Amino acid sequence: QSVLTQPPSVSGTPGQRVTISCSGSSSNIGGKTVNWYQQLPGTAPKLLIYNSNQRPSGVPDRFSGSKSGTSGSLAIRGLQSEDEADYYCAAWDDSLNGWVFGGGTKLTVL
Amino acid sequence: QVQLVQSGAEVKKPGAAVKVSCRASGYTFTGYYIHWLRQAPGQGLEWMGWINPNSGDTNYAQKSQGRVTMTRDTSITTAYMELNRLRSDDTAMYYCARASSVRGVISYWGQGTLVTVSS
Numbered sequence: 001q002s003v004l005t006q007p008p009s010v011s012g013t014p015g016q017r018v019t020i021s022c023s024g025s026s027s028n029i030g031g032k033t034v035n036w037y038q039q040l041p042g043t044a045p046k047l048l049i050y051n052s053n054q055r056p057s058g059v060p061d062r063f064s065g066s067k068s069g070t071s072g073s074l075a076i077r078g079l080q081s082e083d084e085a086d087y088y089c090a091a092w093d094d095s096l097n098g099w100v101f102g103g104g105t106k107l108t109v110l
Numbered sequence: 111q112v113q114l115v116q117s118g119a120e121v122k123k124p125g126a127a128v129k130v131s132c133r134a135s136g137y138t139f140t141g142y143y144i145h146w147l148r149q150a151p152g153q154g155l156e157w158m159g160w161i162n163p164n165s166g167d168t169n170y171a172q173k174s175q176g177r178v179t180m181t182r183d184t185s186i187t188t189a190y191m192e193l194n195r196l197r198s199d200d201t202a203m204y205y206c207a208r209a210s211s212v213r214g215v216i217s218y219w220g221q222g223t224l225v226t227v228s229s
Contacts, residue, residue: 002154035215037155044205044219045155056217088155092213098171099145099157099216 003028004089006102013110017077020105022089024070028100029091034072036065039086039104048087049074076107084109112136114206114220121226122196129192130223132206139187140164143209145216146180146191148202156202160212161189169212196227 005023012018022034033052037045047056049065052072062078072089089102117131132144146158159170161180168180174193182189189206206220 032213044222046219047215047217050215050217090155090216096172097169098159099147101155101157103154 002103003093003096003100004091004102006087006089006105008103009106009108011108011110012079014079014081016079017075018079018107019076020074020087020089020107022072022074022102024072024091024100026070027095028070028093029067029072030070031094032092034065034067035090036063036072036074037088037090039088041085045088079109081109083107112208112218114208114218116204116206116220116223119224119226121228124196124198124227124229126196126227127192127194128196128225129190130204130206130225132189132191132220134187134189134208137208139182140184143211143214144180144182144189145207145209146178146204147207147216148204149222150199150202153202158191160209163189193225196225198227201225201227 036049038048039045052067053065064075066073086104088104093100113135115133120128122128140163143160145160158174161168163182177194179192203222203224205222207216208218209216
């Protein structure tokens with residue numbers, strides 16, 4: 001049981017826009033920022049979004065993040081086949097004094 | 111460029127211990143924290159704890175406390191994670207990752223080390 005809640009799966013067709021939600025609480029997302037990671041099959045996670053809405057250099061601007069209250073959201077526009085991966089949200093949790101993650105969302109590009 | 115290179119896959123029996131290494135390069139080793147995380151097969155990510163390579167200070171997730179020890183050797187810019195009294199549910203890919211601080215963004219990840227616990 002993950003501390004942050006994500007939908008297990010989402011899907012879309014090439015060119016579409018999809019969003020992935022991440023629900024937390026006041027001890028994590030509510031008082032902190034959200035980070036998002038992309039994990040391609042058989043590889044280590046890669047930082048996609050940090051501080052809720054910032055993109056590291058090299059990440060396409062098709063990826064964007066937002067936060068409202070105790071929830072975060074990742075949006076991917078102009079969906080491409082190479083976006084097919086697992087996506088994880090993460091936030092620092094003051095109560096647990098550690099990093100907590102969502103259970104991951106598998107994105108399928110139809 | 112920043113690189114974190116981990117040691118190879120391990121197969122251990124229940125009750126044994128495993129020590130995974132993480133060699134850092136491309137940056138000042140003592141200037142960034144190393145976090146350890148793991149991912150059981152087909153499951154999500156679980157944070158295990160951190161070590162400050164400069165001071166050697168550590169903090170472990172409650173679930174890991176009592177069985178995990180994180181250390182470092184600054185002379186060879188390498189961090190270590192040792193897990194004792196292994197159980198079958200410790201079978202997972204173990205990752206080291208770099209962050210600017212305890213609560214800083216975990217940005218760079220090692221390639222992962224698969225630890226299999228089986229009798």
